[in-house]
Each structure stands twice: as structure tokens, then as C-alpha cells.
Amino acid sequence: MGTLTLDGLCRRYATTTAVERVDLEVAEGEFVALLGPSGCGKTTTLRMVAGFVAPSSGRILIAGRDVTHAPPHGRDTGMVFQSYALFPHMTVGENVAFGLEMRKVARAERDARVREVLRLARLDGLGDRLPRQLSGGQQQRVALARALVVNPAVFLLDEPLSNLDAKLRAEVRIEIRALQQRLGLTTLFVTHDQEEALTMADRLVVMERGRVRQIGTAEALYERPADAFVAGFIGRCNLLRGTPEAPGQFRTASGALLPCLPQPARPGDILALRPERIALRAAGDGLPARLAAVTYLGAQTEYHLDLAGTRLVAVAPTPAEGDARRGLAPGDAVLAHWDPAEARLLPAEPGDLLDDQA
Amino acid sequence: MAGSRLHRAAFGVAVTGAYGLILAPVLAVIVISVFAQEIVSFPPSGITLAWYANAWERREFARGFLTSLQLALGATAIGVPLGTAAALALSRARLGRFRGGLNTLLLGPLAVPGVVAGTALYLFYVRAEFWIDDDIKGTLPGLVAAHVLLTIPWTVRLVLASLQGLDRAAEEAAANLGARPFTVFRRITLPMLRPGVVAACLFSFIQSFENLELTLLLVGPGRTTLPVAMLNYLEFRVDPTLAAVATVQIALVGALMLITDRFVSLSRVV
Ligand SMILES: Nc1ncnc2c1ncn2[C@@H]1O[C@H](COP(=O)(O)OP(=O)(O)OP(=O)(O)O)[C@@H](O)[C@H]1O
Ligand SMILES: [Mg+2]
Numbered sequence: 186m187g188t189l190t191l192d193g194l195c196r197r198y199a200t201t202t203a204v205e206r207v208d209l210e211v212a213e214g215e216f217v218a219l220l221g222p223s224g225c226g227k228t229t230t231l232r233m234v235a236g237f238v239a240p241s242s243g244r245i246l247i248a249g250r251d252v253t254h255a256p257p258h259g260r261d262t263g264m265v266f267q268s269y270a271l272f273p274h275m276t277v278g279e280n281v282a283f284g285l286e287m288r289k290v291a292r293a294e295r296d297a298r299v300r301e302v303l304r305l306a307r308l309d310g311l312g313d314r315l316p317r318q319l320s321g322g323q324q325q326r327v328a329l330a331r332a333l334v335v336n337p338a339v340f341l342l343d344e345p346l347s348n349l350d351a352k353l354r355a356e357v358r359i360e361i362r363a364l365q366q367r368l369g370l371t372t373l374f375v376t377h378d379q380e381e382a383l384t385m386a387d388r389l390v391v392m393e394r395g396r397v398r399q400i401g402t403a404e405a406l407y408e409r410p411a412d413a414f415v416a417g418f419i420g421r422c423n424l425l426r427g428t429p430e431a432p433g434q435f436r437t438a439s440g441a442l443l444p445c446l447p448q449p450a451r452p453g454d455i456l457a458l459r460p461e462r463i464a465l466r467a468a469g470d471g472l473p474a475r476l477a478a479v480t481y482l483g484a485q486t487e488y489h490l491d492l493a494g495t496r497l498v499a500v501a502p503t504p505a506e507g508d509a510r511r512g513l514a515p516g517d518a519v520l521a522h523w524d525p526a527e528a529r530l531l532p533a534e535p536g537d538l539l540d541d542q543a
Numbered sequence: 544m545a546g547s548r549l550h551r552a553a554f555g556v557a558v559t560g561a562y563g564l565i566l567a568p569v570l571a572v573i574v575i576s577v578f579a580q581e582i583v584s585f586p587p588s589g590i591t592l593a594w595y596a597n598a599w600e601r602r603e604f605a606r607g608f609l610t611s612l613q614l615a616l617g618a619t620a621i622g623v624p625l626g627t628a629a630a631l632a633l634s635r636a637r638l639g640r641f642r643g644g645l646n647t648l649l650l651g652p653l654a655v656p657g658v659v660a661g662t663a664l665y666l667f668y669v670r671a672e673f674w675i676d677d678d679i680k681g682t683l684p685g686l687v688a689a690h691v692l693l694t695i696p697w698t699v700r701l702v703l704a705s706l707q708g709l710d711r712a713a714e715e716a717a718a719n720l721g722a723r724p725f726t727v728f729r730r731i732t733l734p735m736l737r738p739g740v741v742a743a744c745l746f747s748f749i750q751s752f753e754n755l756e757l758t759l760l761l762v763g764p765g766r767t768t769l770p771v772a773m774l775n776y777l778e779f780r781v782d783p784t785l786a787a788v789a790t791v792q793i794a795l796v797g798a799l800m801l802i803t804d805r806f807v808s809l810s811r812v813v
Binding site for chain 1: 710712713715716717718719720721722723724726730731734735737
């Protein structure tokens with residue numbers, strides 16, 4: 186167990202920069218998730234930590250030791266591969282014992298530790314099977330057990346759940362988190378599934394095109410996104426182009442004037458407003474809007490609003506039977522209200538906004 | 544429904560026909576080897592094992608068999624490790640623009656007609672004998688060296704195919720668990736390549752054992768392989784003795800295939 190430090194880590198290829206100046210501190214026993222869209226450099230970052238990809242520049246420190254140029258076998262990381270990468274010609278027991286064997290752990294202790302970790306991973310009695318005789322979920326747990334048994338300084342996982350079905354994924358998520366906490370493992374976890382990252386990790390690193398956009402707890406990223414990309418990537422968000430007018434006023438591209446948090450504005454800023462922070466009312470404060478569409482989602486209902494040409498999405502718990510709002514239908518006029526502090530101006534880069542958000 | 548049954552029947556007939564076509568000559572050889580009369584005619588005048596006895600008594604077949612066996616074992620023992628190493632280099636080493644050329648060079652002997660390669664080797668051996676002032680033609684080392692040209696391309700081809708299907712992540716996992724490169728190779732890579740290497744041994748052995756064209760000019764008095772001995776025999780006699788010898792050959796190759804198939808499923812690698 187130990188800390189992990191990435192210091193200005195870069196990886197360039199002939200035509201692309203896969204990872205650009207990533208700085209990250211993972212504390213002892215902390216679970217950090219690398220999150221981002223496909224191709225943002227998550228796997229490359231993880232593989233640099235494991236030693237399979239050489240950094241173009243920057244340093245990697247594990248437990249304070251500079252391992253930037255150390256070979257993979259000298260790094261003391263425990264990696265779980267997306268494909269599991271079990272040794273097909275070895276039994277489950279031999280697979281799990283391999284790391285201990287490499288560390289020259291005596292036979293008796295090795296057997297005891299293998300038995301213990303197989304029990305932890307709920308694989309008792311499967312030690313003599315070959316990997317191909319196991320289900321996908323069991324193979325996944327063997328891969329976990331094999332990496333855990335050596336007590337690595339840093340535990341690395343690259344989308345370990347992506348080959349499991351939805352139900353199993355939810356279970357294994359909880360299991361991995363419990364094991365990680367119980368063993369106090371310093372963990373770097375790669376995923377492009379934000380729910381996975383939000384539920385498992387102590388802190389999240391949001392990456393985009395090789396760069397870190399923001400690092401923080403799930404709550405910090407959701408409530409205080411650093412930019413429009415993070416706001417749109419973590420949870421849903423209305424992202425509106427336009428220009429700040431007076432402090433606390435934002436003129437959207439289509440001309441609506443919306444209240445927002447008074448804050449120093451930079452040109453090109455985007456207004457970000459979470460759908461569930463918009464309340465719909467029949468009377469009182471609020472901006473007049475017309476309902477363009479209503480989508481019933483069971484527990485929640487989604488309202489597509491048209492504010493004089495500006496489109497906003499609001500989400501609210503589905504009103505109880507008999508509530509007047511239950512009968513809202515496209516074409517109805519409503520008042521949309523939000524606390525101006527919920528509408529923030531965020532910097533945005535070209536490409537941060539999806540096409541339907543304008 | 545009826546259409547699909549017709550389909551299946553037609554498929555069955557086609558498969559049976561194809562197998563029949565492939566196996567007919569083999570079966571014919573085996574059957575002829577026990578016909579009693581010297582000139583093959585049907586129906587046979589009787590059944591006999593005399594041709595096997597005759598083959599056994601003619602020293603050139605026994606000696607040829609022994610030479611072919613030594614030759615095939617030697618060429619396999621040398622060619623398979625070299626071919627495996629070459630396949631590893633081809634798929635792993637940073638060869639850049641040399642990769643294509645090296646690949647062609649290693650697989651090349653498969654494309655050159657055996658007689659042409661044999662003639663070239665013959666001329667080369669004549670020249671080389673002059674330089675080193677010793678025999679190469681008609682010696683076992685000379686023959687083994689020639690047959691390594693057969694076993695290397697086969698090995699490269701089969702092992703390269705195995706390498707392409709190999710999961711590199713397993714090797715990375717081993718390194719991640721603390722295995723040094725050579726340990727990774729010995730404990731992970733090689734065992735995962737086993738089917739390809741076993742198949743390479745089998746095919747190398749068979750290629751060498753049955754080769755006629757490449758060998759023809761390189762044998763010498765007292766150092767004749769079984770196929771060449773058979774050809775020589777054919778030049779002045781045609782009787783079922785050859786069928787008897789061929790039957791023994793077929794039995795040997797068949798047995799080898801069966802034994803190998805127990806270790807690796809051949810249909811998976813070839
Ligand atoms: N060996 C390589 N040569 C050239 N470019 C590469 C190489 N490996 C990765 N890249 C590029 O680097 C970028 C980051 O790749 P990486 O595999 O790290 O993405 P990722 O975040 O893991 O994506 P995903 O979620 O799809 O797995 C991609 O644009 C990819 O094309
Ligand atoms: Mg990836």
C-alpha cells in the first residue's frame with residue numbers, strides 16, 4: 186500500500202497526444218476513478234502507471250519511489266484487465282498463486298494466502314478449475330483475486346466490469362468497493378460509466394482529449410463543475426450559449442433573458458442549469474414558458490420547455506395522481522422558476538457542447 | 544422444410560464424395576499391398592503378406608526408412624526451434640521495413656519448386672565440398688541441412704498463426720505480477736503457443752519424411768531416403784512391394800497424427 190503521484194505525465198504518439206500533462210495525487214487507501222469519453226486517454230494513463238506504456242515526459246511515483254523508468258515487474262502494482270487476461274493453461278489456484286510465486290513466498294504461506302483470497306472473492310472450491318470452465322463473473326473475480334493476493338502498493342483496474350451484465354455489474358461494484366476499503370488499497374479505476382465512478386470512487390478525475398478537466402468528489406463535480414464539459418458529462422445539464430448582460434442576467438443566443446448567479450463573466454461563457462433545479466408553477470415568480478414535450482419516466486417526469494425560443498429541460502418527481510401538474514400537456518403555458526444561484530456561468534471550449542444544446 | 548432436407552442430403556453427398564476422392568488412393572494402396580499377383584488386376588487371385596516380407600528383406604527399404612527417420616527427426620529438432628524463434632522475431636521485434644522482406648525470405652522455400660531448390664542445393668554442395676574438402680552430398684548432415692529449409696517455413700507459418708491469436712494481455716498480467724521477461728516467456732508465452740509448436744513438429748516431420756523432390760539429387764550411395772529408395776525400385780520393377788512400403792508409411796503418419804491430436808486438437812491450429 187502506498188500513495189500514487191502522477192507529475193506532469195504526458196504521452197504523445199505520432200499523430201495524437203493521448204495524455205497531456207496529467208497531475209494527480211492518490212492518497213493511501215483512496216479510491217480514484219478516471220472518467221471520460223472514449224479515447225480521452227484513461228487506459229493510456231493507467232498503462233503508464235503499470236509500466237506498459239513509457240511516458241513521453243513527466244514522472245510517476247509509487248509510495249514515494251520514482252518508478253517512471255522501472256519495468257512493469259518492478260513496480261508492485263496489481264492490475265485487473267478489461268479482458269481479465271487469465272492464464273488459460275493454469276488452474277484458478279495457479280493463476281492466483283502466480284504473483285506470490287514470483288515474490289518467492291514459501292509454499293505453505295502461498296497456499297494459505299491463495300485459499301484466503303479465494304474465499305474473499307467467493308471462489309472457494311473452484312481452485313482446480315481452468316479459466317475456461319468458469320462463468321464471466323467468476324473469471325472476473327479470479328482476475329481480482331490474482332491482483333489482490335500480492336498486496337500491491339497500487340491497485341489498477343481498467344473497466345473491469347464492462348463485460349458483465351447489468352445486474353452482476355451492480356453487485357460486483359459493491360464487492361470491489363468493500364474489498365478495497367477493507368484492505369485499504371490505493372486504487373486507480375478506469376471507467377467511462379459515470380454512475381460506476383460516482384458510486385464507487387472517493388474522488389473522480391474527469392478527462393477529455395488527454396487533459397484533466399477537473400478532479401474532485403462526486404458532489405463537488407456535480408455541484409461545482411469547473412467548466413461546461415464537466416457540467417455536461419457528470420449528470421444532465423442545460424448548457425446555453427449567449428452573453429452575460431447585467432450582473433445576474435444572461436441573454437441566450439435566441440434572445441431570452443435568464444436570471445443567473447452574479448459573477449464576473451468571460452466572453453464565450455456558457456450558462457449551466459441542472460434540470461432538477463427548475464421548478465414549474467402555475468402562478469407566482471418565474472419566466473413564462475410553453476411546454477414542448479412531456480416525457481413520463483416513472484419516478485420522474487421530464488418537461489421540455491420553450492422560453493421564447495430558448496429550450497430548457499426540467500425534471501421533477503412525477504406528481505401524485507390528482508395533482509394538477511399531473512395533467513400538464515404539450516402546448517400548456519407554465520412558469521419556470523429557479524434560484525439564480527443554481528444558474529452558473531462556466532467557461533467552455535469549442536466542442537464542449539453537444540449540438541442540441543445551443 | 545423439404546427444401547432444407549434436400550439441402551442437407553446434397554451437402555452429405557458432397558462431403559462423402561470429397562472424402563471418397565481424397566481417401567480412394569490411400570485405400571487403393573492399402574488394398575493392393577495384399578494382392579497376391581505381381582501385376583495388379585481385379586479380382587485378386589489371392590491375399591498375401593508376401594510383399595511386406597519382400598519389402599523387409601530388401602535392405603534398401605529398411606535402410607531408407609532408418610535414414611528418413613533420422614533425417615526427419617534431425618530436421619524437426621533443428622528447424623522447429625529456429626522457426627519458432629524466427630516467428631517470435633517476426634511478430635514481436637522492431638523490424639520496421641525489414642519485416643516484409645524477412646517474412647518472404649522465411650516462407651520463400653515453400654514457394655520454390657522442390658526440384659529447383661534441390662538442384663540449387665546440389666550445385667551449392669558441389670562447390671562447398673570443394674572449399675571444405677569434405678563430403679556434404681550423401682551425408683546425413685547434408686540432408687538435414689537441406690530439410691531444415693522445409694521445416695523452418697512450416698514452423699514459421701504455424702507458430703506465427705498461433706502468435707496472432709495469442710492474448711498479449713496475459714503476458715502483461717504476468718509481468719505485472721512480478722515476472723521478468725524470460726519468466727513470462729517460459730511460463731506464459733510458450734505454453735500458450737504449445738498447440739502451434741506441436742503442430743509445427745508434426746508437419747515438419749511429415750514434410751521431411753515424405754520429401755522426394757528436394758532430396759533426389761542430394762542422396763548418395765548408402766544414404767538414401769525411403770521415398771528415393773521407392774522411386775529407384777520403381778525404375779526397374781512394378782509390384783505391390785511399393786504398396787506395402789507405402790502402407791507402412793501411411794500407418795506411421797496416421798499414428799503420429801492421432802498421437803498429436805491427443806495433445807492438441809489439430810483442427811484448432813491448422
Ligand atoms: N499505440 C498507440 N498509437 C497511437 N495512438 C494511440 C495508441 N494508443 C492509444 N492511442 C490514442 O490515444 C488516445 C487515448 O487512448 P486510450 O486508449 O487511452 O483511450 P481511453 O480513454 O482508454 O478510451 P476508451 O474509453 O475507448 O477505452 C486515443 O485517441 C488513441 O487513439
Ligand atoms: Mg480504455
